Amino acid sequence: MSTETKEQIAAIFDQLAVLRESVLSLQKTENERVDTLRGHQTVDVEGAFCRVFRKLEDNIASIEETMAVLAEATGDIPKL
Numbered sequence: 001m002s003t004e005t006k007e008q009i010a011a012i013f014d015q016l017a018v019l020r021e022s023v024l025s026l027q028k029t030e031n032e033r034v035d036t037l038r039g040h041q042t043v044d045v046e047g048a049f050c051r052v053f054r055k056l057e058d059n060i061a062s063i064e065e066t067m068a069v070l071a072e073a074t075g076d077i078p079k080l
Contacts, residue, residue: 027053
């Protein structure tokens with residue numbers, strides 16, 4: 001694998017880590033905001049937000065797994 005490819009894969013993993021941190025930060029902000037939105041709503045706002053953020057986390061994990069498979073296939077990391 002070329003050095004350029006290794007650097008690109010490493011950069012993508014770094015971006016995914018930043019994205020994960022940003023999503024967690026957004027989740028904290030929204031959790032605080034959800035408390036102020038409560039009232040006579042019939043929707044389970046807290047549950048809905050939890051599901052949305054869980055899906056985001058799962059999608060980021062899926063991308064990380066896919067990138068790991070790519071890195072393994074191209075020889076950037078040893079077979080797991």
